[in-house]
Amino acid sequence: MNGYKKLTQLGLVASLVFGLAACGQKESDEISVGATVGPHAQVVEAVAKEAAKQGLKVKVVEFSDYITPNAALEDGSIDLNSYQHLPFLNNYNKSQGSHLVSIGESILMRMGIYSNKYKSLEELPENARVAIPNDPTNGGRGLLLFADAGLITLRADVGFKASLNDIVENPKNFEFLEVDAAQLPRTLDDVDAAAITMNYVMSAGLDPKKQGIYLESKQAPLAVMVIASREKDKDKEAYKKFVEIYQSQAIRDFMQQTFNGTIEPAF
Numbered sequence: 001m002n003g004y005k006k007l008t009q010l011g012l013v014a015s016l017v018f019g020l021a022a023c024g025q026k027e028s029d030e031i032s033v034g035a036t037v038g039p040h041a042q043v044v045e046a047v048a049k050e051a052a053k054q055g056l057k058v059k060v061v062e063f064s065d066y067i068t069p070n071a072a073l074e075d076g077s078i079d080l081n082s083y084q085h086l087p088f089l090n091n092y093n094k095s096q097g098s099h100l101v102s103i104g105e106s107i108l109m110r111m112g113i114y115s116n117k118y119k120s121l122e123e124l125p126e127n128a129r130v131a132i133p134n135d136p137t138n139g140g141r142g143l144l145l146f147a148d149a150g151l152i153t154l155r156a157d158v159g160f161k162a163s164l165n166d167i168v169e170n171p172k173n174f175e176f177l178e179v180d181a182a183q184l185p186r187t188l189d190d191v192d193a194a195a196i197t198m199n200y201v202m203s204a205g206l207d208p209k210k211q212g213i214y215l216e217s218k219q220a221p222l223a224v225m226v227i228a229s230r231e232k233d234k235d236k237e238a239y240k241k242f243v244e245i246y247q248s249q250a251i252r253d254f255m256q257q258t259f260n261g262t263i264e265p266a267f
Helices: 002-028 039-053 068-074 086-096 136-148 181-187 198-204 237-246 249-259
Strands: 030-036 057-063 080-085 100-108 112-114 129-133 167-169 175-179 193-196 212-215 224-230
Touching: 030 039, 030 068, 030 237, 039 057, 039 080, 039 100, 039 237, 039 249, 057 068, 068 080, 068 086, 068 100, 068 224, 080 086, 080 237, 086 100, 086 224, 100 237, 112 136, 112 198, 129 136, 129 181, 136 193, 175 181, 181 193, 181 198, 193 198, 224 237, 237 249
Parallel strands: 030 057, 030 080, 129 175, 129 193
Antiparallel strands: 080 224, 100 224, 112 193, 112 212
C-alpha cells in the first residue's frame, strides 16, 4: 500500500513537472513585436493573425514614437520590431551603443514628387516653385529625389545630407521652398510640386497613382523598412518563421487590399 502511494505521488509530481515544462514551452513560443501606430502596426497585426494559423503566437506592441521601440528591443521588453529603415537602425546603434540588426525587409514607404497641377516631370515649367521638407534628413532626401529624377544636380557624394547649398545645377531654375513635412500636402494648390514622405501622403489622402509624378526607387535605403532583432537572437527559429510569414503571399495580398498602392511590400 505504501509503495502504491509512493508511486502515485511520484506520478503526480512527474505530471506536474511535465505540465509546468509544457507551459514554459508555450510561453516561449510567443513573440512580442513592436510597431509604430499606423501602417506598421496594421501589417504586423495581419502577420499575427496569419502566424496563429501556423502555430506561432505573436503579440503586437504599439508605440507612438521612433525611439522607444528600439530601446524596448535592446532591453528585452520586446523580441522584434518593425517600423524603421536600415540607416535609422544603424544610427541608433551608433548613438546608443546597441546591437540591433535587420533580419528581413518589410514594407516600402517611398517619398515621391506630387503635384496637383502637372501629370509628369517634363511638364514642370521654368521657375517652378517646389516644396521640400524642412528637416535635415528628409530635406536632403527630397533634393536627392529631384536629382535622381534628373531635374537638378547635387555636389558629389552629399547623399541624404544634401542642402540647398549643395545644388550645383538647376537648369529650370526651380525655386525650392522648405516647409514643415506634415504641411507639405496642403501646399499642393500653391506650389507646382512637392516632395512628400509616404506617411503624410497617407494621412492627407493623396493618391500616388494620380498625384504622384515620380517615386523613389524601390531600392532607396530610406524607403525600405526592416524587421529588427537583437544581434544575439537573430537566428532564432521563431523569428525566422515570423519573417517568412511576413513575407508571404497572404501579407502581400493584405497590403494590396488595405493600402491601395501607398504601402507596398519590400520583399
